[in-house]
Amino acid sequence: MRNLILYLLRYGSFVLFLLLEGICISLLVNYNESQREIFVNSSGNLNGKVNSFTHRVGEIYTAHREVDSLSNVIRELRTQNLYLVSLIEEAQLDTLILDTFHTFIPARVIQNSIQKSNNFITINKGEKDGVKPRMGVVADRGVVGVVRDVSANYATVMSVLHRQSRTSAKIKGTGYFGNLKWQGINPNVVNLEDIPKHVNVQVGDTIHTSGYSRHFPSGIDIGKVKEVELSQGSNVYTIEVSLFTDMRDLEVVYVMEDHQEVELDSLLNVGADE
Amino acid sequence: MNSDTLPHILRFIGFFLIQVLVLQNIEFNIGILQYFHPMIYPLFIIMLPIKTPVSLSMLWAFLLGLCIDYFSSSFGMHAGAAVFVAYCRGFILNFMEPRGGYNVAHSPNAKRYSTRWFFQFCAVLLALHHLFFFILQYFAPIYALEIILNTLGSLLVSFLLVVFFQFIFDPQE
Numbered sequence: 001m002r003n004l005i006l007y008l009l010r011y012g013s014f015v016l017f018l019l020l021e022g023i024c025i026s027l028l029v030n031y032n033e034s035q036r037e038i039f040v041n042s043s044g045n046l047n048g049k050v051n052s053f054t055h056r057v058g059e060i061y062t063a064h065r066e067v068d069s070l071s072n073v074i075r076e077l078r079t080q081n082l083y084l085v086s087l088i089e090e091a092q093l094d095t096l097i098l099d100t101f102h103t104f105i106p107a108r109v110i111q112n113s114i115q116k117s118n119n120f121i122t123i124n125k126g127e128k129d130g131v132k133p134r135m136g137v138v139a140d141r142g143v144v145g146v147v148r149d150v151s152a153n154y155a156t157v158m159s160v161l162h163r164q165s166r167t168s169a170k171i172k173g174t175g176y177f178g179n180l181k182w183q184g185i186n187p188n189v190v191n192l193e194d195i196p197k198h199v200n201v202q203v204g205d206t207i208h209t210s211g212y213s214r215h216f217p218s219g220i221d222i223g224k225v226k227e228v229e230l231s232q233g234s235n236v237y238t239i240e241v242s243l244f245t246d247m248r249d250l251e252v253v254y255v256m257e258d259h260q261e262v263e264l265d266s267l268l269n270v271g272a273d274e
Numbered sequence: 275m276n277s278d279t280l281p282h283i284l285r286f287i288g289f290f291l292i293q294v295l296v297l298q299n300i301e302f303n304i305g306i307l308q309y310f311h312p313m314i315y316p317l318f319i320i321m322l323p324i325k326t327p328v329s330l331s332m333l334w335a336f337l338l339g340l341c342i343d344y345f346s347s348s349f350g351m352h353a354g355a356a357v358f359v360a361y362c363r364g365f366i367l368n369f370m371e372p373r374g375g376y377n378v379a380h381s382p383n384a385k386r387y388s389t390r391w392f393f394q395f396c397a398v399l400l401a402l403h404h405l406f407f408f409i410l411q412y413f414a415p416i417y418a419l420e421i422i423l424n425t426l427g428s429l430l431v432s433f434l435l436v437v438f439f440q441f442i443f444d445p446q447e
Contacts, residue, residue: 012330017361020353027343028350028410035413042414196442 102217104254105129114187114247121157131155136215136256142245143222144253146215161187168213169222172206187247192239201228207241289315296344309427314435316403319360326377328364335360355407363404384440396436404428
């Protein structure tokens, strides 16, 4: 108390100054329209700033808990997502029917190679799922290869990037067909052989399967003509085709089940017997 | 009431009447003249006896400012500026103390000290008063230019008024 009185005696004039100015400003704000508006507006602004600041401070404190709950939600959603992806894959089995003679069996690529001169792909569907040797394998857009060996749950696919792979292909819009052959160097490019030199081939023409081989039905896209070459004295072009499918980035592929296989086999066998 | 306080009472009433009846009614709306708002009453605070405690001069200033505010419907502006100038007067007096010191019983005026000293003193306090007054009147930093122009214009005419008063009435006390 004594200290307070001493303080007031020493700084009394300053306290009085503040008091009187406080009275003046409260009078000013209460009885003058323009000053009142400015005061109300700016104090509103200040209030808003102070509020948003305290809000942000509060946010920092609750952020940790929010992160925890959010990561829980993310974990749950990921689990659900995996489940849904598998459901979609199952559903595609029923809906992705290209024609009445073929069914698609979706499969996940579990092993892949492109650097060797003879490349194979391993997929996670096997005999149990109806995969058989010599079935064709395609990706979302383009040919991938042909099934070679099948175990109960897995299958190996001879990729188009295999030197012995021969896929019958046509130039879109014409009837001329040839064989696709990989040169063993660039994993994006295969060569189309046996196209005679009188055919008008342009860079950019689409190449698709011919349907003459038993592995693929007609009309599945393979790639685009990248370069056309006619060596001297030759009657056929050497055509470089860039593949639509990026063989380095395969995840889901589809094995094509041919329902007419038995019938066609027996027909051909009858022809062979005679 | 003794003879020491009488001149101050008279100045209080006189400046109040001049300010309210004459100076507040001078209003120019053209050109540079719109920035001229002459004010004489700060001279009452300036001329209070040097020994007057700051608290007391603030109370007097508050009373005078409030009276002027009441008749010019500008509550708080004149009072606030007057209290501010009364508070600053103590510091300015200390700061500008002449070599011989003050005769604390008397009020500062042109006769007792040098004319130059007194007018400098007046100019500083008038400038503080006007600046604070127009800050209160405009009340927002966006009007900074208006505040400065009004302060400078009004300072000019108020200072001329103060000089005029000193030479015409020649106050001894």
